[in-house]
Amino acid sequence: MKKPIYKKWWFWVIMILVIGVIGSMGDDKDSADPSPSATVEPAKAAVAEATTEPTSQPSASSEEEKKAAEEKAKKAEEEKKAKEAEEAKKAADAEAKAKEKSIPREYKAALKKAEMYAENMNMSKTGVYDQLTSEYGENFDKKAAKYAIDNIVFDWKENALKKAQLYAEEMSMSDSAIYDQLISEYGEKFTKEEAKYAIDNLK
The missing domain is CATH 1.10.10.10 (Winged helix-like DNA-binding domain superfamily/Winged helix DNA-binding domain)
Known part of the structure; x- marks a missing residue:
């Protein structure tokens, strides 16, 4: 009378090998497909780092540009006032000449x-x-x-x-x-x- 197959030694050897292969496949899956929590945590950390990072100071070039713009605006205002003063003087001179001509x-x-x-x-x-x-x-x-x-x-x-x-x-x-x-x-x-x-x- 033959022994049942599960009583044979080579059957258990094959089963052990099969279980080992299945287990290693599970480990590969875990490492290749991380859980949602594993991917979310680093993303949160990156966002937190980006939001908490202190605002960088304006660069030297931007400060120079700002200063140049202010000086340009100031110069334009001065030129405008000088032009207005010159026009007012011309108008006053013209009025004085016209008045002088009218004097007997x-x-x-x-x-x-x-x-x-x-x-x-x-x-x-x-x-x-x-x-x-x-x-x-x-x-x-x-x-x-x-x-x-x-x-x-x-x-x-x-x-x-x-x-x-x-x-x-x-x-x-x-x-x-x-x-x-x-x-x-x-x-x-x-x-x-x-x-x-x-x-x-x-x-």
């Missing part, structure tokens, strides 16, 4: 005469006006004389001081007499403030 010749002449009396004869503002309108003086129209007085630019206090020095040196007058002569309507016709300045600064 006699008005201009009265202004020149007023400047001459103020500078060369050290006269007061009122004294200049009276000289311009006097029939024994320049005999200008009152409107022309007023235009001259309104537009003349002069240091009347200095004129008062020069007149005071003249009276003091050539006529040896007292301070009180000089003051009266400076403010007198029959004298120099300076204002009280101008006369006081002259006396206070008289040497």
